[in-house]
Amino acid sequence: MDFDILKSPSYHRHDITVHSYDIDFNSRLNVFSLFNYFQEIAWEHAAILQFGLYDLSKKNLFWVLSRVRVEIVRLPKWAEKITLITYPRGIEGLFALRDYEIYDSKGSRIISGSSSWLILDAKNRRPIRLNDPDLNFFINERRALSVNASKVAEIKQNLIRVDNLVVKTSDIDLNHHVNNARYIEWAYNIFPLTFHKENMLKIVEVNFLAEGKENNDLCIELYQLSEKENTVSINRNEDKKELCRIYFEWA
Missing domain, CATH: 3.10.129.10 (Hotdog Thioesterase)
Structure with missing residues (x-):
């Protein structure tokens, strides 16, 4: 560097x-x-x-x-x-x-x-x-990755686990919606400890699709794409609105 x-x-x-x-x-x-x-x-x-x-x-x-x-x-x-x-x-x-x-x-x-x-x-x-x-945006030719963050494909097949939770006060940020990192934490926690002991995260790609609010009742769905690939979809139960979609690739 x-x-x-x-x-x-x-x-x-x-x-x-x-x-x-x-x-x-x-x-x-x-x-x-x-x-x-x-x-x-x-x-x-x-x-x-x-x-x-x-x-x-x-x-x-x-x-x-x-x-x-x-x-x-x-x-x-x-x-x-x-x-x-x-x-x-x-x-x-x-x-x-x-x-x-x-x-x-x-x-x-x-x-x-x-x-x-x-x-x-x-x-x-x-x-x-x-x-x-x-x-006053700066334009830099340097880039960290060969691609930009892109749309995570909606592939809702091979559902392997579902969790439910309610958004708490501590999940809310200064914009009065769910903090971005909370979605990653919820998605991470849907995998059991044994899985994390055997797999190392290689790539994570996230789409934040809608705002989550305090007291929202959420459904977290884990899908298996391949042996080393998963997607997690986080949805609001009340209106079935998808709030966040996350792709994980493991090594």
Whole structure:
């Protein structure tokens, strides 16, 4: 990794020591904690570039994460020092693109990610077109992955498990809907511990499709695509609305 690129304001770096409360049973970083790391560094950088949470709120706008793809070489361990890099990659249609890279202390890249964000109007909750010059999006030729985060195919066959839960107060974020990382946590938990002991996460791709609210009664469905592939569909029971769809590939 050439850290000289970090001199440009279009890149942002955050050094982290993996905390005990962010690890799993095997002392590795939880995938849902990883999503929290990504979300936090994205907020930090957007604020520095002056299109963060409070900048947009002045225009009655707010960010929502729509799609994410993450490819994992390995997950860092407890107390390991890692470096997170993030940078925007410009606009694609309604989406603002942002990538992520995580490096270990030897400078080896261990995790790569790409995300697609929308800006919603706070009044009608509809996305706006990203043509406001005040947003000052940077366009970087660098990219973490060879592909952008894409639509996860709806394949509802080979259902192998169903869980139900109710959205709690602690699941709600500052936009008054379910925190993005919660969906990943719920999907992760539908797999038993024995499965996680025998399988290592290689790729996770997520589509956030609709807002979950406090007291929503949710159904979490696990589907088997192949020996090493699964999808998880998270739906609201009341109106059968799908809130989130997640693809997992294991090694």
